[in-house]
Amino acid sequence: MLASTASFINATGGTNGDNPTELTRSDVDDVIRTLADNNAYTISANIRGEDRFGTAPVRDAYFALASTKLIGDLENVQGFIAKAQYPSPMEALREEWCSISNLRFLVSSIGSVSVGASNLGADVYNVFNVGMEAFAVIEQDGYSSQFLYRPPIYDGPLALNASVGYKMAQVPRITNDAWIINLRTTLAA
Amino acid sequence: MDNTIIQQGRFTSTGEAVELQIRSDVDWMRVINYTIADADQTAAIGVEYYWQRGMAADTGISYLKSNAAAAANLTNAMASGGFTLLDTSDSPLGPINATITAISAAAPPVSTNTGVNALSAGDVVRLTNVAGAQQLGGLDFTVGNATLSDTTFSLDYMPLIVAGTTGSWRKVNFQPQFYPRHRAISSISAAQSAVVIMTVTHGFTVGQEVKLVVPAAYGMVQADSLQGKITAINTATNSITLDIDSSAFTAFAFPVSAIVPFSPALVVPVGQAVEGTTSNLLDDATINTSFLGMKLAAGTASPAGANANVIYWVAGKSYSVSNA
Numbered sequence: 001m002l003a004s005t006a007s008f009i010n011a012t013g014g015t016n017g018d019n020p021t022e023l024t025r026s027d028v029d030d031v032i033r034t035l036a037d038n039n040a041y042t043i044s045a046n047i048r049g050e051d052r053f054g055t056a057p058v059r060d061a062y063f064a065l066a067s068t069k070l071i072g073d074l075e076n077v078q079g080f081i082a083k084a085q086y087p088s089p090m091e092a093l094r095e096e097w098c099s100i101s102n103l104r105f106l107v108s109s110i111g112s113v114s115v116g117a118s119n120l121g122a123d124v125y126n127v128f129n130v131g132m133e134a135f136a137v138i139e140q141d142g143y144s145s146q147f148l149y150r151p152p153i154y155d156g157p158l159a160l161n162a163s164v165g166y167k168m169a170q171v172p173r174i175t176n177d178a179w180i181i182n183l184r185t186t187l188a189a
Numbered sequence: 190m191d192n193t194i195i196q197q198g199r200f201t202s203t204g205e206a207v208e209l210q211i212r213s214d215v216d217w218m219r220v221i222n223y224t225i226a227d228a229d230q231t232a233a234i235g236v237e238y239y240w241q242r243g244m245a246a247d248t249g250i251s252y253l254k255s256n257a258a259a260a261a262n263l264t265n266a267m268a269s270g271g272f273t274l275l276d277t278s279d280s281p282l283g284p285i286n287a288t289i290t291a292i293s294a295a296a297p298p299v300s301t302n303t304g305v306n307a308l309s310a311g312d313v314v315r316l317t318n319v320a321g322a323q324q325l326g327g328l329d330f331t332v333g334n335a336t337l338s339d340t341t342f343s344l345d346y347m348p349l350i351v352a353g354t355t356g357s358w359r360k361v362n363f364q365p366q367f368y369p370r371h372r373a374i375s376s377i378s379a380a381q382s383a384v385v386i387m388t389v390t391h392g393f394t395v396g397q398e399v400k401l402v403v404p405a406a407y408g409m410v411q412a413d414s415l416q417g418k419i420t421a422i423n424t425a426t427n428s429i430t431l432d433i434d435s436s437a438f439t440a441f442a443f444p445v446s447a448i449v450p451f452s453p454a455l456v457v458p459v460g461q462a463v464e465g466t467t468s469n470l471l472d473d474a475t476i477n478t479s480f481l482g483m484k485l486a487a488g489t490a491s492p493a494g495a496n497a498n499v500i501y502w503v504a505g506k507s508y509s510v511s512n513a
Contacts, residue, residue, distance in 0.1 A: 001475055004367035007402050007457040012450040019327060019450035116282055119326025119449060121317040121357060156508075173475055177400055177459040178414075 001172040002128050002135065003112045008182035009034075015189075019119035022188040023070065023127070025078040025100070031129045031183050032102045035062055038178035040131025044104055050087040058086050061104040064183075065128040066097075067111025073188050074098055074105055103129060118186050127183040134179035140169035197503040204496035206487045208275060209504075210480040216507040217241040218272060218483055220492040223499040229256040233263060238492040240272035240483075243512035247273050247486065270491040278479040282315070283360035292322050292353035297335050297343045300358070305339040308332060313361040313389055314342065322353025323449040328373050329361055331390045331427065346386050346427045347375050348443055368476045369393060369458035376441055377401070377409055377454075382420065383435035385456060386428045393429055395419050398460030401433075406451040409441040416459060429456070 009030065014021025042060040049057035058081060066074075074080060074097060081099045083092035097107045105127075112126035137144065145168040152159040174180060194213045211218075220238040230236075236254035249271030253263045288302040300316075308314070310333035316325045325344075336343035364370065372387040385401070393399070396419060403413040417431035444451055483504065485493035494500050 001367045001477075004365035004370050005458060005475060007371060007400065007455055008452070009402075009404070010450060010452040012452065014450075019323070020452075021450050116285070116315070116317070116359065117327055119318060119323055121285060124327070161508075171475070174459075177457055 002174070002180070002182065003114065003126050006128065006174060006180050006182045007177055008126070008184050011183060011185040014185075016186060017120070017189070018122055018186045020124060020184045020186055023073050023077055023183070023185045027183060027185070028077060028079075028100050028103055031064075031181050032062070034181055035129065035131050035179065036102075038131075040134065040176075040179035042102065043130070043132050047086050047088055047091050052087060055085050055087045056081050058099045058104070059102045061099060061102045062129055062131050064103045064105045065111065065130065066105055066107050067113055067125045068107045068109045069111070069113070069187065070105075070125055070127070070185070071097060071107060073185070074100070076188065114184070117184075122186045124184045124186060127185060129181045129183055131179035133175055135172065135174045138171045138173060140171065144168060144170045193508065194506040195503060196505075197501075199499065199501050202487065202494035202496055202498040202500055204487055205493070207485045207493040207500075208482055209485065209502070210482040211504050212481070213506055214481050215242075215274070215483055215504045216510055218502065218504040220485065220500060220502045222492075222494050223501055224494070225254060225498065230254050231256075235265075235490045235492075238267075238271070242274075242507075242510050244272070247271050249492065251490065251492075267490075270486040270488055272492060273484040273486075275480070275482045275484050277363040277481075278366055281361060281363045283362060285317070285357050285359045287355075287357040289316075289319060289356040289358055290354070292319060292325070292344075292350070292356070294350060294352040296349040297345050297347050298322075298350050298353075299336045299341050299343045300332075301341050302358070303340070306342060306358075307339075308337065308342050308360065310334045310337050311390070313364075314358050315361050317357045317359070319353040319356030321446055322350055322356070323446040324444045324451075325350070325353070326356075326449070328388055328453060330388045344388070346388055350443065351445060353446075364392075364478065366477055366479045368478050369397065371455050371457045374401075374403070374407075374441075374454035374456060375443060377403070377412060377435060377438075379409075379435050379438055379440060381434050381436050383412070383417070383431045383433045384423075384428050385431060386426060387456060390424075390427055391422075391429060391456070393419055393422060393456075393458070395422060397458060399429070399431070400457045400459045401431075402452075402455040402457060403441070404452045404454060406444040406448050407441055407454045409435070409438045411435070411438040412441075 010020035011027040013024030013026035047058035114124040117124040225236040233253040233255040235251045237252040240249040291301045293299045330344045332342040334345045376386045378384040417433040421430040487493040
């Protein structure tokens with residue numbers, strides 16, 4: 001839903017010769033500036049600095065939802081702070097990878113990818129940068145999803161096979177388009 | 190037939206291919222051309238068609254009817270013009286064709302390709318790496334309404350550009366999953382009520398609220414982030430008219446090749462058509478338009494039939510499928 005309807009910008013600060021380019025600090029700054037201009041609230045609070053070697057304070061941040069394919073590129077962006085370098089790593093989320101300026105990156109193996117969508121035909125990775133309450137999932141009929149299992153005795157006269165399935169009754173909605181930006185990026189050459 | 194889910198239906202052919210939405214994925218399908226079955230046929234002609242999972246795309250088996258000819262009542266394996274499984278959330282792109290030899294400096298620009306492009310008017314095409322016209326790379330375009338042949342297709346809603354040379358294209362088989370969708374802008378007029386033209390057939394309706402995203406590369410920066418209501422649409426020009434006064438804005442100019450990389454200008458749907466306090470607030474809710482189904486090819490020897498043929502169909506799901 002976010003890939004189909006949310007507004008986006010292309011990363012343009014990189015040097016891989018494509019459009020969009022790979023992710024750079026200037027693109028991160030563009031996103032933060034735009035969200036802040038639109039009065040989006042950050043989602044996470046500051047993590048206060050502590051007197052520990054190799055750590056750095058983490059700013060209050062918007063969340064950036066990205067593909068795990070971007071992990072290498074993220075580490076090359078100026079201002080990269082791995083979650084192991086947080087003063088209190090216990091405050092990082094399990095799926096969190098890093099913080100860059102006022103963005104905290106959450107990565108997933110099923111992060112959004114637009115196949116062959118760059119100028120040179122490369123895959124484009126959609127990084128959804130969201131402020132607080134930018135989008136929501138509305139549950140229908142009192143549930144969001146159901147996992148259904150029918151044991152063999154109920155699934156056929158010879159009780160040979162079981163079946164499983166799931167159904168969902170929910171609607172994802174962007175509540176304020178100004179508080180979400182899709183930063184499209186390719187991988188570094 | 191324990192555990193089989195069956196769906197059935199009927200349609201009258203328009204002579205064009207038909208896409209049927211079928212629940213739970215389909216493992217087999219039978220189609221009967223009632224019009225052909227209802228009359229004597231002097232030449233062998235398709236009357237019934239069958240497909241099951243494991244057959245290649247666009248194939249199937251046809252049964253021919255001919256009451257008078259010697260070649261009557263034949264069973265025929267179809268090499269093409271048959272059944273094709275659809276999953277619109279999967280494989281939305283066709284293969285890359287590095288066949289573009291030129292894109293003209295015209296309005297609309299016309300792309301010339303080697304070989305046969307096999308496109309139809311209204312198809313959506315994504316261009317990549319067009320020498321001399323890199324600004325078109327990665328963008329989608331509705332093509333073929335103005336000019337279409339085996340070796341040419343027009344970028345229907347694009348303004349005049351500097352000519353490009355070699356490049357690649359691929360067909361975008363299905364729309365993005367959710368409606369309403371953001372669309373790239375090809376032009377915005379400077380007028381009391383701004384008219385916005387988009388590169389792909391937009392699908393918007395009067396009353397919807399949209400936001401304009403206009404990066405500096407396009408010139409008309411005053412329009413950036415403005416929100417407006419659609420007051421009119423024009424399907425011929427693929428434009429929407431907004432209640433935004435752009436008459437004093439800097440002229441909109443589609444970027445040239447040397448500007449790459451840049452972000453495209455966009456129309457972003459942000460609100461629903463609420464004309465009164467009693468309107469349905471969800472009438473423009475974001476809708477998942479994906480579906481599973483079957484595409485039936487058209488023609489006298491194909492399951493979707495010829496124009497005005499009445500077609501009956503039934504589809505089912507097998508308990509298990511074994512294609513060793």
